[in-house]
Amino acid sequence: MTDAAAGPARGEEMVQLLDATGARRAHPDHDVHLEPAEALEVLRDLVLLRRLDAEAEALQRQGELGLWAGSRGQEAAQVGAARALRRQDHVFPSYRDHGFLLARGVDPLHLLSLFRGVDHGGWDPVEHGVHPYTLVIAAQMLPAVGYAMGVQRDGAVGTGDPARDTAVVACFGDGATSQGEAAEALNWAAVYNAPVVFLCQNNQWAISEPVRQQSTVPLHRRAEGAGVPGVLVDGNDVLAVLSVVRSALERARSGGGPTFVEAYTYRMGAHTTADDPGRYRDAAEVDAWREKDPIDRFRAHLRAEGVLDDAFEERLAAEADAFAERLRAGVQDMADPEPASMFEHAYAEPHPQVVAERDEFLAAWARHEQDEQHATAGRDR
Amino acid sequence: MTDAAAGPARGEEMVQLLDATGARRAHPDHDVHLEPAEALEVLRDLVLLRRLDAEAEALQRQGELGLWAGSRGQEAAQVGAARALRRQDHVFPSYRDHGFLLARGVDPLHLLSLFRGVDHGGWDPVEHGVHPYTLVIAAQMLPAVGYAMGVQRDGAVGTGDPARDTAVVACFGDGATSQGEAAEALNWAAVYNAPVVFLCQNNQWAISEPVRQQSTVPLHRRAEGAGVPGVLVDGNDVLAVLSVVRSALERARSGGGPTFVEAYTYRMGAHTTADDPGRYRDAAEVDAWREKDPIDRFRAHLRAEGVLDDAFEERLAAEADAFAERLRAGVQDMADPEPASMFEHAYAEPHPQVVAERDEFLAAWARHEQDEQHATAGRDR
């Protein structure tokens, strides 16, 4: 068994509110109480997110998507963190943060269109408060800090008005922490005391590289070096993540500055559908993490609390099926973009080179159509 | 008085072997004993370095140099560190590390040629074990780590052979620690356990920006976040610097891995001769640091120890005068490079574009010379 399966380094305290069996644990600084209805909503979010993943993976296998970057195993980290957000907060996701999109009301078809190759993400970043997915590792982090600096300048920090005070979340992986830009982002956030939460989903792997190849230091300690307090949380414990991220967001909104949250979790699937993890990691490691499944754990907790019953499970299963069906149908119906639409948004104001190229393109297109018509007409005659 | 004058943050222990008056202080981990002859050599290095600075500044004022980046105030940090080096070690300096060049036997005229604009530094990096000055902030740090990784691969670490085991020094300033590449360099050094010493001369200023605008955390703590142990040393105490850097180099050579040394010092002069520090810092701050002058302090120590007497001072003053005279004469005699020499070293193997351009250049040159001759001939007639 490799070190990733063994859990965080010795001596590193990890916030946990549910143990691996789903039993509730006390923590001196963290606690969270969910009303039954909300607890079931959380379960629903977890289940739908996993279903999205399964469905997208299948669609990719069928050739309907070009690629898929799965979130399986990381549901609690994403759903827990997303639930801590307020309407006015803004999220800068990586490319695997589907849980945030669902939580922010983004139609998942606007996400699948990205992986189908129809666009680079079809949602409205302003409406949903979710930036487009960023594929260049760590490149969303500095913009997130800058956005937070803008929030400060708007006077939307520390007013005490819960509808006004705003925080920003920057999502990224363990591998991302090696990028120079990540260090710059942490430092800037500290220097400007920006209202930003750095949410690192340490899923133990950056494609084929285990986290020990990225760092000799636990990731949240790196942040402390940069002046940003770090917290380690069990990323497979949705309650712990919710509580830790909620505190961090509250701190940011109130003017307390940035926090780095390391959500210790695991990428259960391949890096993407183009990846073959069999080449680099042991099944035993994956099996060990399966024991810590975030959804099973939360389910067990809810059962033990008497909040969850079979009837709800059935309704949820039916909802998930319908959800999956909608995704399948939606993707299959998704039209390719109009070719000439690619010319539309390169610049806000016309750029003569683009204009000339578009005109040329359209002329060639028209010629081509004419040729086709001639050909067809010829055949008809 | 600004924070830079007050010394390091409270609670930060700084290694010191000489107090501001030059009195010897004990330290649990550090001690250094210099034979009188070596102690006087150290003084000589300090004095000549300061003289180099004064002379270069004057030459710049006279128009003989295009620019000068002064080292005044930082002599102990440079001379102390340089003295800890072994022959086989390799240094990656910044643009202000003149003390290293002198210590490594580089003819200072090969340095002044850079600031005159004759070349980018005339010394042989291999012969002297000193890389060319790097002007892009922090850009020498990753190459230094890579060089150290090469040293490892050569088996020149941890053999116990003092003539073989090799360490690398990367020099940079406080401002440099903000660059993403600096963070990457620290991390790589930790991950590969590279035999490198990061020597940060925290001279309190990056041009007009005080160090608090770069970081909320003492600089050596940032390194610890990246997995590299950090030590804070009084950079105006040549003995402390020597001892701390010597330990760090020994650790690197023996396979113990990288260390980050923050030498807490002060840039007494302008950033460069193009700078006007009166625009951004108080005279009071400079005055406060003048009290901590590294050369006065070491001199007082040597006097107190009875090592230094007036006779030596006189000889040293005469040597410094001769040194200065040689610099002045050398710079004034320095010829401009042959224009066509610029074509020589862009590529190791001929590049047709360069070849064509050189030929064209030479042809134009020849034409021009001919025209001149004609013109002269015409005038003669």
Added chain:
Amino acid sequence: MERMPIAKAINAGLRAAMERDPRVLLMGEDIGRLGGVFRVTDGLQKDFGEDRVLDTPLAEAGIVGTALGMALRGYRPVCEIQFNGFVYPAFSQIVTQLAKLRARSRGRLSVPVVIRMPAGGGIGSVEHHSESPEALFAHVPGLRVVYPSSAHDAYWTVQQSIASADPVLFLEPERRYWEKGDVDTALAPGEVTSLHRARVLRSGTDATVVAYGPTVKLALDAAAEAAEDGTQLEVVDLRSISPLDVDTVTESVRRTGRLVVVQEAPLSHGTGAELAAQVTERCFYSLEAPVKRVGGYHLPYPAARVEEHYLPTVDRVLDAVEQALAA
């Protein structure tokens, strides 16, 4: 009409933009208290405060990356890169984020960031302070690249760049910072030449010399010298590198039949190449000679004491003109 050096004109342009629009912010190293190493931002922090004129940590990716984030929040940040050679740590933010965000979001996001930097050589400086990176930006779709040559243009184009909804790389001819020119600060918006139009600075019939930024003065000097020998050169100041105003250039070349492009950057894959390709395509039958290019050599920028031989000179421009005329 006010007479001022280019550095001062940019300062005045920044001030006007900041007064007009509270969302305009300046970010960079040493731009506040010091006023920038060239004093282009002199006095602005004092007048607009530290919240609008930010002395940033020493990290160019940080400057551009956070500027981008502020732009997403509705601000209009103007970044200063202290010297052109230090823009590369920010290259990934510029090329992969700034240039693409509008297209990536299908027009939903705007990132009106301006990145100012001194460019070009001839100031006797040490390494990395004298290069001309315009081609690297002009090759990247999604960016605009502007390079004024005079105080008047500097004053106006910096304001137009800030007003642009697209990201703009704004290059400043560092060796001309202290050259004075008349600035008409009282123009009405409609009277200002548009941001991406080239301008004919001198009419001539024998050949067209196109220049931009620091080489404009060179072209004008060459034209004056040529006129003494009876050769009438038309001088066009490009003013903008992306987009290129090829219409103005071709219009001129159709009349003169000859084109020389003068740049400081190395020729290969440079602006002269692009102009040569486009102008030749459009004016194939009116060109009497192939387009000649005069530029920096394909060498890392040399030491200061050789740079006068590296950079284009009036003589080299005239040589090229002569060759064009001889063809």
Added chain:
Amino acid sequence: MERMPIAKAINAGLRAAMERDPRVLLMGEDIGRLGGVFRVTDGLQKDFGEDRVLDTPLAEAGIVGTALGMALRGYRPVCEIQFNGFVYPAFSQIVTQLAKLRARSRGRLSVPVVIRMPAGGGIGSVEHHSESPEALFAHVPGLRVVYPSSAHDAYWTVQQSIASADPVLFLEPERRYWEKGDVDTALAPGEVTSLHRARVLRSGTDATVVAYGPTVKLALDAAAEAAEDGTQLEVVDLRSISPLDVDTVTESVRRTGRLVVVQEAPLSHGTGAELAAQVTERCFYSLEAPVKRVGGYHLPYPAARVEEHYLPTVDRVLDAVEQALAA
């Protein structure tokens, strides 16, 4: 003669170089255990060990910067950048350090670093995986840029690049990785085409089509199609972008009188522009038509489902040929 796909040919070339010279090292993300996302380094870590095939932290500046340092210590590092869109964090190391160190040290230092990266589009990928950055490197003095199109060339040019004392950007046509070709691995050193020579792949009389990397196949397909209509196209594979083998191209154009350049990169300030400028200058009187360029549009690379419309196609090449012939 062995038949193998390009990815395999590069793998074999790397292996040969590593066997020949123990100073050759590979560095990159996921190149060890995984063998690289395209499996180009498959099996090499197993055979040469972790000290010679390094799975590095996820930091491109780190990869190139430390490679440079290792080169200074006498090693010959070959870096892999996982996809072309991720080279930009390393841009400062490449442009300000790698390209300049030889000149800076007046020839005393060599930095024989090779930077390999998959380039070009057409693989239906997500953002940043499909661009063509060759012009950005070709504009930078001190670098060499190589872009093979066939398995045979890939096998040999990767070895020649490693042997070069200068830094080389080595672009690999990612959409051709699995296309097979005959590789003659048994050539003697003197028999191998030199690294920077262009190669005439098909002779023709009516027009010259110059291509490189992924567009070579396109040019050959276009030539085949044109031949059916009686038009004989000469196809030249550039193989190297810096330096450009302009001699071979002009020699061809002198015979055909017409030139079409096909690239995937946007046209502005691209390789087609440079060729157009140089060839027109050299062949002004033998050119019967202006040089035509076919390339990517001046747009951020579009989503995968549109890329076939963004990239040059056989039809667009033939259109350009037709226009050249009509002129």
